[in-house]
Amino acid sequence: MRRLTAVLALLVAAPALASNGMRAVGFGPVQVSMGGVGVGASLDAGTILSNPAGMSALGPRADLGVGMAGASVEQWTDYTGVGGSAFADSSDRGPAPFPAFGLVVPLGEDWRLGFGGYQVASLGADYLYGLGAAPSHASYRQTRFAPAVSWRVLDGLSLGAALNLMYATLDAGLFYGSQFSLGGSAFGMGATLSARFSPLSALDLALAVETKGLFQDFRFDTVDAGGTPVRRTATLNQPIVATLGAGFRPVEPLLVAADLEWIGWSGVLGPASSLRLGWQDQVVVKLGAELALEPVRLRAGLSYGKSPLDPNLAFNMMFPAVAEAHLGLGVGVPLGPAIALELGALWSPTATVQGTDATSFGGAVPYRVSGWSYDLQVGVTIAY
Amino acid sequence: MKKLAAMVAVLAATPAFATNGLRMTAFSPLNASMGGTGVAMGFDSSALVLNPATMADLGSRVDFGAAYFPTTITYSASTNYASIPGLEPLGALIVNQPNTTITSDFPPVPIPNIGVIIPLAKEWRLGLGMAAIAGAGSDYAANLFSSTVQATYFNFRFPIGVSWQVMDMVSVGATLNGSWALMGYSFGASFGLPPHPVANAFGVGATLGARAKLLPILAVGASWESPTWFQPFKYNIGCANPGGAIPPGTFPQCGPLGVPGGREELQLNLPWAATLGAEVELLDGALLLLGDAQFIAWSTTLGKNQPKFVNDSATPTSQAFPFSARWSDQWVFKIGAQLKATDWLKLRAGFNHGKAPQDPDAALENIAFPAFVESHVTVGLGLQLSPAVTLNLASVIGLEKTISGTGTLPDLSALAGQPPGSLPPATLSYTASSAGYTLEAGLSVTY
Numbered sequence: 001m002r003r004l005t006a007v008l009a010l011l012v013a014a015p016a017l018a019s020n021g022m023r024a025v026g027f028g029p030v031q032v033s034m035g036g037v038g039v040g041a042s043l044d045a046g047t048i049l050s051n052p053a054g055m056s057a058l059g060p061r062a063d064l065g066v067g068m069a070g071a072s073v074e075q076w077t078d079y080t081g082v083g084g085s086a087f088a089d090s091s092d093r094g095p096a097p098f099p100a101f102g103l104v105v106p107l108g109e110d111w112r113l114g115f116g117g118y119q120v121a122s123l124g125a126d127y128l129y130g131l132g133a134a135p136s137h138a139s140y141r142q143t144r145f146a147p148a149v150s151w152r153v154l155d156g157l158s159l160g161a162a163l164n165l166m167y168a169t170l171d172a173g174l175f176y177g178s179q180f181s182l183g184g185s186a187f188g189m190g191a192t193l194s195a196r197f198s199p200l201s202a203l204d205l206a207l208a209v210e211t212k213g214l215f216q217d218f219r220f221d222t223v224d225a226g227g228t229p230v231r232r233t234a235t236l237n238q239p240i241v242a243t244l245g246a247g248f249r250p251v252e253p254l255l256v257a258a259d260l261e262w263i264g265w266s267g268v269l270g271p272a273s274s275l276r277l278g279w280q281d282q283v284v285v286k287l288g289a290e291l292a293l294e295p296v297r298l299r300a301g302l303s304y305g306k307s308p309l310d311p312n313l314a315f316n317m318m319f320p321a322v323a324e325a326h327l328g329l330g331v332g333v334p335l336g337p338a339i340a341l342e343l344g345a346l347w348s349p350t351a352t353v354q355g356t357d358a359t360s361f362g363g364a365v366p367y368r369v370s371g372w373s374y375d376l377q378v379g380v381t382i383a384y
Numbered sequence: 385m386k387k388l389a390a391m392v393a394v395l396a397a398t399p400a401f402a403t404n405g406l407r408m409t410a411f412s413p414l415n416a417s418m419g420g421t422g423v424a425m426g427f428d429s430s431a432l433v434l435n436p437a438t439m440a441d442l443g444s445r446v447d448f449g450a451a452y453f454p455t456t457i458t459y460s461a462s463t464n465y466a467s468i469p470g471l472e473p474l475g476a477l478i479v480n481q482p483n484t485t486i487t488s489d490f491p492p493v494p495i496p497n498i499g500v501i502i503p504l505a506k507e508w509r510l511g512l513g514m515a516a517i518a519g520a521g522s523d524y525a526a527n528l529f530s531s532t533v534q535a536t537y538f539n540f541r542f543p544i545g546v547s548w549q550v551m552d553m554v555s556v557g558a559t560l561n562g563s564w565a566l567m568g569y570s571f572g573a574s575f576g577l578p579p580h581p582v583a584n585a586f587g588v589g590a591t592l593g594a595r596a597k598l599l600p601i602l603a604v605g606a607s608w609e610s611p612t613w614f615q616p617f618k619y620n621i622g623c624a625n626p627g628g629a630i631p632p633g634t635f636p637q638c639g640p641l642g643v644p645g646g647r648e649e650l651q652l653n654l655p656w657a658a659t660l661g662a663e664v665e666l667l668d669g670a671l672l673l674l675g676d677a678q679f680i681a682w683s684t685t686l687g688k689n690q691p692k693f694v695n696d697s698a699t700p701t702s703q704a705f706p707f708s709a710r711w712s713d714q715w716v717f718k719i720g721a722q723l724k725a726t727d728w729l730k731l732r733a734g735f736n737h738g739k740a741p742q743d744p745d746a747a748l749e750n751i752a753f754p755a756f757v758e759s760h761v762t763v764g765l766g767l768q769l770s771p772a773v774t775l776n777l778a779s780v781i782g783l784e785k786t787i788s789g790t791g792t793l794p795d796l797s798a799l800a801g802q803p804p805g806s807l808p809p810a811t812l813s814y815t816a817s818s819a820g821y822t823l824e825a826g827l828s829v830t831y
Contacts, residue, residue, distance in 0.1 A: 060772070062829055066514060094584055094586070094618075096564070096584060099496055099514050101496070101498050103448060105773065115448070115827070117496050126581070126620055128645075134622050135621060135622040137581035137582075137620065143494070145450070167493075171568065180532075180570055180573040180574075182536065182579065183568070183581075183582060184491075221489055221525050221534065222526075222573075223530070227526070228526075229526035229532070335502070338444070339831075380500055380512065382446055382831050384444075384772055384829055384831025
């Protein structure tokens with residue numbers, strides 16, 4: 001039980017359940033409103049993260065936004081089989097804001113330089129009656145700062161690369177009770193490589209591969225069982241992500257886009273990882289559409305990916321990555337010749353993961369964790 | 385790869401020394417390079433925090449910035465119990481390593497600042513932004529109460545503002561300050577005091593500003609920032625048993641774990657502040673000189689018995705170990721200069737000084753939140769990369785500040801199995817120091 005309490009609170013985060021696993025569905029209000037598509041279609045500076053080759057389709061621009069992600073999470077755990085009682089509680093983690101900004105600078109006709117800063121991952125929970133009916137808290141957040149470049153090799157073919165500089169925090173819960181530690185942080189690095197091919201003027205195809213994000217160990221200053229100061233460490237990298245996408249404009253005012261994304265969670269949070277959370281790889285399907293009804297642009301989309309959680313682990317309540325379906329809506333409104341207001345919303349309806357944990361408590365413990373979530377984003381797009 | 389990952393920490397910042405009290409000295413790389421001045425003149429989107437009226441100086445623009453803040457924070461401590469016959473064991477429990485310097489391991493934190501200025505008409509500007517406003521923290525290895533001391537506080541603001549050029553000489557402005565803050569702390573966790581994991585809260589406030597261009601070479605400005613009123617930080621606290629002094633079964637719901645926990649609510653607002661500033665242009669505008677004087681009313685939010693638990697939410701252990709920061713109000717004086725060396729290069733420098741607001745005898749609070757650096761030397765430059773893009777670089781050097789004092793600890797008689805008040809008051813004497821520097825970079829784009 002203690003070991004469990006120790007391991008458990010590890011990654012959780014703020015309320016950001018509107019994610020695939022812990023990964024943001026999209027980057028910025030435009031991608032979010034279109035179900036997270038952003039590889040096949042080059043929508044805005046968010047492409048710096050999703051598909052840097054897509055910058056070739058953009059002019060000089062800056063996109064600034066802020067998002068607010070929130071969730072309602074509840075857990076129920078029945079310890080009667082191991083001499084306890086059943087407890088239910090809802091997470092007290094409130095919504096959290098985050099910035100989203102990107103800048104694209106043309107360097108000649110064929111080259112683009114980009115710089116983006118977006119929140120990429122977040123997950124967490126905070127219970128008064130959590131694991132073992134004890135206070136349980138954990139929070140993970142990861143922000144990425146990505147310089148990027150794209151090169152138009154030929155008409156219709158562009159390549160792109162981004163250097164992914166990352167910063168993550170992992171709050172509390174890893175070492176609880178007398179061995180508590182407030183949290184740790186780590187810097188990480190990875191890269192994204194991508195290619196964009198336009199076989200027809202109305203059709204774009206793209207492939208983006210994001211390497212594993214390798215982080216420093218999170219360090220936690222605490223004490224050992226004898227009270228001696230020690231520094232514990234934990235490893236938490238971010239997974240490989242590969243995405244195929246297509247963007248198609250059947251008529252000028254309409255853009256439809258689809259991305260098929262594979263996220264290699266098992267390589268960083270699987271049974272063999274240092275946290276042994278048992279996450280499975282995830283395949284995510286994203287569909288989005290944008291309709292230009294001058295002067296506004298209407299957007300909608302959806303995303304679906306089966307939850308990567310292992311239903312046999314009760315500490316999923318601390319890692320409530322239960323969301324599977326996401327519905328997006330948004331609108332772009334021009335404010336002037338060079339500036340537009342972008343609004344995006346993403347909603348994930350209630351989803352549940354439940355099972356029986358037979359390994360963590362010395363007996364069979366049924367549990368259930370469920371939640372719904374939202375992500376609201378507002379931004380401005382500036383062509384300079 | 386791990387070394388590379390470590391080197392990657394290019395855009396980061398740690399709290400606690402590039403601050404006046406908890407408040408950041410500056411809100412963009414450009415602002416940082418000039419000592420944090422800017423109430424009388426708008427240079428970039430930091431005007432949204434400093435004085436929204438000065439947005440009237442600005443055209444269409446976007447600003448991005450971030451900083452890297454390595455820092456050195458230390459403390460050493462001792463207790464009077466170490467030299468009172470019979471109480472030495474308790475003294476060794478209170479301070480494991482008397483008079484040994486403990487260095488904080490608080491890591492760097494990358495903090496972006498962003499903003500956009502949108503002309504709505506010739507006389508009107510709209511501004512949107514995000515800036516880190518306040519921060520402090522520490523991460524000390526086990527020593528006090530045989531436990532680590534860990535604390536973190538960050539406050540981010542998302543201002544939305546407008547400026548109005550009332551007449552050629554005068555502009556006014558206002559912002560609505562949406563805010564979000566994080567706070568967590570832990571001391572005495574191994575001793576049985578419950579930790580307070582990082583919690584967050586939303587807040588709201590406003591800033592009003594005015595600026596007058598009295599002469600072609602002279603402008604003055606004033607701004608007033610309201611308190612930022614925050615929701616209470618909410619903590620889920622478990623049963624606790626400080627020092628094992630609570631007999632098992634005293635509270636049946638806690639079994640052997642002593643006193644009950646609960647959901648605690650801690651109120652910590654950001655205080656109001658007022659600033660007056662002046663700007664002088666010399667050499668046909670090639671040389672700018674600025675000076676600001678700022679008053680920060682810390683005593684209103686971090687004074688005696690503050691921050692405090694509200695709604696009768698304090699658990700017994702928090703009642704026994706209450707906060708009382710006892711900060712004083714603070715005057716901050718800032719000067720800055722900018723020299724246009726060439727068409728593509730501007731050189732900047734500044735100085736910022738504010739007497740530390742801490743009460744030296746608030747020992748635990750000052751160790752946990754070491755935000756007491758007083759003097760900051762700043763330098764920077766602006767490189768015009770293209771007609772639309774400028775790179776701004778800055779560094780803030782926080783000169784080392786040491787603070788010492790002696791605080792009184794809560795009654796510890798129960799730890800010796802004695803009735804309350806039977807032991808002499810326990811004191812904690814300490815010396816803490818803080819110093820460091822920042823490296824900051826930002827891009828400004830006009831459109």
